[in-house]
Structures are given as C-alpha cells and as structure tokens.
Amino acid sequence: MNQAQQIAPLSVSVEDAAKIVGYSRSGVYELIASGDLKAFKLGRRRLILMTELKSWVERAAKDGAR
Numbered sequence: 001m002n003q004a005q006q007i008a009p010l011s012v013s014v015e016d017a018a019k020i021v022g023y024s025r026s027g028v029y030e031l032i033a034s035g036d037l038k039a040f041k042l043g044r045r046r047l048i049l050m051t052e053l054k055s056w057v058e059r060a061a062k063d064g065a066r
Contacts, residue, residue, distance in 0.1 A: 008050070009050060010049065010050060011042075011047040011048060011049050011050060012047065012048055012050060012053065013045060013046070013047060013048075014028050014029060014032075014039070014046050014047075014048065017037075017048045017053055020053065021053065021056075021057060028048075031056070032046070032048075036056065037052065037053070037056050038052050039052075
C-alpha cells in the first residue's frame, strides 16, 4: 500500500559524480580545477549539483560530436 518514493538527489559527491560519468575521482577534480565543472563545499564535502553534471555531459557530448 505505502510505497516509498525514490527522491532524486539534488547534488552528488565527487566520488558519485565520477561513477555516474565514468571518470576517475581525480579526473573530476581536474574538471573542477579547470572551471569546466562547477562544485561547491558543504561543510567538509565538495558537492556537484546534478543539473551542473548533466549540463557538463551535454557540453562534452556536443564538443565531442564536432
């Protein structure tokens, strides 16, 4: 009767972002350092908004198609 609804995360850790896009953790940190991927700190954790991660994937796909 009561089914738990899955709530999509608004942000993910660098480690989770790396798993999602198939990059290494250090590769994601390099993207952040270069300004290609935006991230923010919350306490001691560095997080990436899912919308930003999706936008980066779309930009990378568009640039790769050229």
